[in-house]
Amino acid sequence: MAARKTTAKPNVSPEELTQYYRDMLLIRRFEEKAGQLYGMGLIGGFCHLYIGQEAVVVGLEAAAEEGDKRITSYRDHGHMLACGMDPNGVMAELTGREGGYSKGKGGSMHMFSREKHFYGGHGIVGAQVPLGAGLAFADKYKGNGRVTFTYFGDGAANQGQVYETFNMAALWELPVVFVIENNQYAMGTAMKRSTSTPDIYHRGNAFGIPGEMVDGMDVLAVKAAGEKAVKHCRAGKGPYILEIKTYRYRGHSMSDPAKYRTREEVSKMREERDPIDHVREMLVQGGHASEEDLKAIDKEIKAVVNASAEFARESPEPALDELWTDIYAEAAD
Amino acid sequence: MPTEILMPALSPTMEEGTLAKWLVKEGDTVTAGDVIAEIETDKATMEFEAVDEGVMGKILVTEGTQNVAVNTPIAVLVEEGEEVPDLARDQALAAQPAEPAAQPAAAAPEPAAPAKVEAARPEPDWPDGTKTKKQTVREALRDAMAEEMRRDGDVFLMGEEVAEYQGAYKISQGLLDEFGSKRVIDTPITEHGFTGIGVGAAFGGLRPIVEFMTFNFAMQAMDQIINSAAKTLYMSGGQMGCPIVFRGPSGAAARVGAQHSQDYAAWYAHIPGLKVAMPYSASDAKGLLKSAIRDPNPVIFLENEILYGRSFDVPMLEDFTVPLGKARIWREGSDVTIVSFGIGMTYALEAAEKLAEEGIEAEVIDLRCLRPIDTATVIASVQKTNRCVTVEEGWPVASIGNYISATLMQQAFDWLDAPVINVTGKDVPMPYAANLERHALVTTPEVIEAAKQVCYR
Numbered sequence: 001m002a003a004r005k006t007t008a009k010p011n012v013s014p015e016e017l018t019q020y021y022r023d024m025l026l027i028r029r030f031e032e033k034a035g036q037l038y039g040m041g042l043i044g045g046f047c048h049l050y051i052g053q054e055a056v057v058v059g060l061e062a063a064a065e066e067g068d069k070r071i072t073s074y075r076d077h078g079h080m081l082a083c084g085m086d087p088n089g090v091m092a093e094l095t096g097r098e099g100g101y102s103k104g105k106g107g108s109m110h111m112f113s114r115e116k117h118f119y120g121g122h123g124i125v126g127a128q129v130p131l132g133a134g135l136a137f138a139d140k141y142k143g144n145g146r147v148t149f150t151y152f153g154d155g156a157a158n159q160g161q162v163y164e165t166f167n168m169a170a171l172w173e174l175p176v177v178f179v180i181e182n183n184q185y186a187m188g189t190a191m192k193r194s195t196s197t198p199d200i201y202h203r204g205n206a207f208g209i210p211g212e213m214v215d216g217m218d219v220l221a222v223k224a225a226g227e228k229a230v231k232h233c234r235a236g237k238g239p240y241i242l243e244i245k246t247y248r249y250r251g252h253s254m255s256d257p258a259k260y261r262t263r264e265e266v267s268k269m270r271e272e273r274d275p276i277d278h279v280r281e282m283l284v285q286g287g288h289a290s291e292e293d294l295k296a297i298d299k300e301i302k303a304v305v306n307a308s309a310e311f312a313r314e315s316p317e318p319a320l321d322e323l324w325t326d327i328y329a330e331a332a333d
Numbered sequence: 334m335p336t337e338i339l340m341p342a343l344s345p346t347m348e349e350g351t352l353a354k355w356l357v358k359e360g361d362t363v364t365a366g367d368v369i370a371e372i373e374t375d376k377a378t379m380e381f382e383a384v385d386e387g388v389m390g391k392i393l394v395t396e397g398t399q400n401v402a403v404n405t406p407i408a409v410l411v412e413e414g415e416e417v418p419d420l421a422r423d424q425a426l427a428a429q430p431a432e433p434a435a436q437p438a439a440a441a442p443e444p445a446a447p448a449k450v451e452a453a454r455p456e457p458d459w460p461d462g463t464k465t466k467k468q469t470v471r472e473a474l475r476d477a478m479a480e481e482m483r484r485d486g487d488v489f490l491m492g493e494e495v496a497e498y499q500g501a502y503k504i505s506q507g508l509l510d511e512f513g514s515k516r517v518i519d520t521p522i523t524e525h526g527f528t529g530i531g532v533g534a535a536f537g538g539l540r541p542i543v544e545f546m547t548f549n550f551a552m553q554a555m556d557q558i559i560n561s562a563a564k565t566l567y568m569s570g571g572q573m574g575c576p577i578v579f580r581g582p583s584g585a586a587a588r589v590g591a592q593h594s595q596d597y598a599a600w601y602a603h604i605p606g607l608k609v610a611m612p613y614s615a616s617d618a619k620g621l622l623k624s625a626i627r628d629p630n631p632v633i634f635l636e637n638e639i640l641y642g643r644s645f646d647v648p649m650l651e652d653f654t655v656p657l658g659k660a661r662i663w664r665e666g667s668d669v670t671i672v673s674f675g676i677g678m679t680y681a682l683e684a685a686e687k688l689a690e691e692g693i694e695a696e697v698i699d700l701r702c703l704r705p706i707d708t709a710t711v712i713a714s715v716q717k718t719n720r721c722v723t724v725e726e727g728w729p730v731a732s733i734g735n736y737i738s739a740t741l742m743q744q745a746f747d748w749l750d751a752p753v754i755n756v757t758g759k760d761v762p763m764p765y766a767a768n769l770e771r772h773a774l775v776t777t778p779e780v781i782e783a784a785k786q787v788c789y790r
């Protein structure tokens with residue numbers, strides 16, 4: 001991976017940088033809290049934490065405009081918080097409560113917000129890729145100039161439907177940014193054991209889709225790459241691929257002991273490449289924030305996360321009637 | 334010796350066709366392999382080659398003649414210098430070519446193509462006095478799509494060969510011309526991918542019609558249909574509706590083997606979140622498809638290749654729709670209820686006519702939709718007849734008939750005078766051999782036999 005950059009790029013103001021810090025920290029603290037609640041039995045089933053990958057969604061959200069869409073897999077809490085969904089609603093969905101985004105009927109892997117243009121939250125590896133291209137298809141059909149960020153992992157990159165989608169997205173010049181969040185492990189299988197070539201973004205070449213590799217531990221590098229990709233899509237030039245190299249600190253899900261990698265590998269990444277520490281340094285070294293300022297932000301975030309946990313505990317379980325609702329939509333007319 | 338040239342079968346389900354054009358005239362010398370005519374099938378215009386050599390002695394069917402039955406002599410080939418024989422018999426045939434029921438003796442009785450039975454129609458879906466016109470199921474489906482596309486700019490059609498080829502089965506004929514390539518979209522052969530794109534477009538606010546060339550190929554896309562289209566509304570707590578229609582032929586065509594001959598009614602009917610329609614008649618095909626396109630939910634629309642070319646009365650109404658989830662009583666009767674849907678109705682109605690000759694009056698119900706399924710109409714009928722036979726082309730295990738039987742046992746037990754019999758396709762992959770295929774499918778005699786059995790006759 002490229003050496004860490006230590007200075008803010010000129011197009012980022014101290015205020016923006018502070019905002020990225022705040023957004024990434026919210027995801028980190030939220031996920032830590034979710035891990036705690038899981039341990040307490042308040043969250044059930046599968047729970048895939050985003051810790052370590054925060055710069056990816058925060059950097060790309062910084063490149064998005066109002067009305068742009070996003071869709072991802074089951075490791076989705078970070079995406080929801082980054083696009084402005086309410087932490088209370090997300091946490092209450094994790095606990096399966098009425099106040100959750102899906103009224104408790106979706107869970108960790110299945111949350112949505114039409115208001116924030118977040119289209120899920122999909123549990124089948126790779127299935128969100130054609131869905132994301134379909135959202136882009138709808139935008140192109142309507143001619144509204146919107147772009148869809150379609151996130152998937154290095155594991156999903158081996159699904160056949162991804163390449164079926166690349167073909168059609170290129171053929172029909174769909175405004176979609178394919179974001180490959182390469183955290184280097186498809187569940188427990190290291191990329192070199194699952195993937196025939198080291199650079200996944202090269203696979204777009206076969207379809208005439210431009211792509212690039214991005215340092216996913218550097219929020220500014222992600223933002224810059226995202227802006228380039230979005231500009232390409234909005235200009236009507238079709239899809240763009242960003243392979244964003246990142247790292248998840250936790251296991252694949254809460255039940256994964258992560259025996260397939262060494263403790264040293266994880267701690268080296270945390271110590272040397274942590275995306276939040278990186279921004280923190282930039283803020284302090286650039287004289288944009290004092291230690292006190294940052295502490296205040298930490299405290300503020302902690303309060304938001306604690307409140308979401310409180311809300312998620314207090315929110316009642318869905319009424320039993322909810323079992324039978326939302327199976328079919330009623331005709332509007 | 335003169336050789337008769339017969340009207341060829343140029344597709345697995347072709348029973349008749351149009352002799353579009355002769356490319357030779359009487360007196361011309363032809364050699365084997367020469368293209369001598371253009372013949373329009375239900376799917377395409379095909380070139381027809383001579384298999385023998387000789388001189389065109391007599392053209393028996395003039396160009397432009399429609400509904401020429403397969404195996405009808407269309408010309409006579411003679412040897413050089415040979416007299417053209419007396420062709421009175423053949424000319425008589427050529428003069429009335431539009432009688433598909435009058436199959437030439439050479440053709441074996443075909444269970445997939447029984448005589449049309451359209452006599453009884455006690456519950457039409459249109460008011461008395463409405464004018465009707467004869468229309469094929471194929472035309473009715475196209476009209477339904479065209480009308481809905483005119484009505485709503487968000488409706489579009491995507492699938493393999495739907496645009497420039499005009500539809501593999503000609504269902505989308507003319508739509509590209511009227512609506513253009515933005516709304517009638519040829520996809521690559523990539524069911525998993527384009528189904529996902531269709532579902533995503535529906536989440537994004539459009540109303541896609543996704544055509545599967547046949548539903549056999551939709552198995553590649555099963556995950557997107559069930560996990561993405563059917564379940565997302567529920568998983569999103571009601572936020573993420575998916576108004577989409579998946580349509581195409583399902584079930585056996587003719588002689589296309591196991592991978593291309595499968596009835597998917599029971600498969601899709603199993604899934605909460607989907608609606609499933611399976612029309613028999615042209616009016617239902619039209620009215621149900623229009624309702625399906627307007628429905629805010631994913632609808633599986635199962636058509637049948639053999640029914641595409643059948644004609645029925647279709648009401649000439651500006652906006653004719655049939656609600657999803659309501660059965661139609663085709664024939665009233667008091668002795669036994671026969672419940673079917675899709676092509677199964679062909680056997681059910683034919684059996685009912687034959688049973689009537691033996692004094693058994695069958696009530697024939699077309700379910701039309703399998704989810705929601707109108708069990709109320711079936712129960713009401715069985716409360717009158719006290720006996721029930723179900724008819725479907727699909728396999729017997731976990732079939733629609735099983736569900737009807739269980740429902741009757743639970744809700745009409747006291748009215749039943751005999752166990753319900755499920756007449757189904759045989760529990761085997763579809764064989765290719767003509768005789769084996771005939772036995773694998775439902776037959777009218779089996780329906781008659783089952784009806785007699787529940788009547789203890």
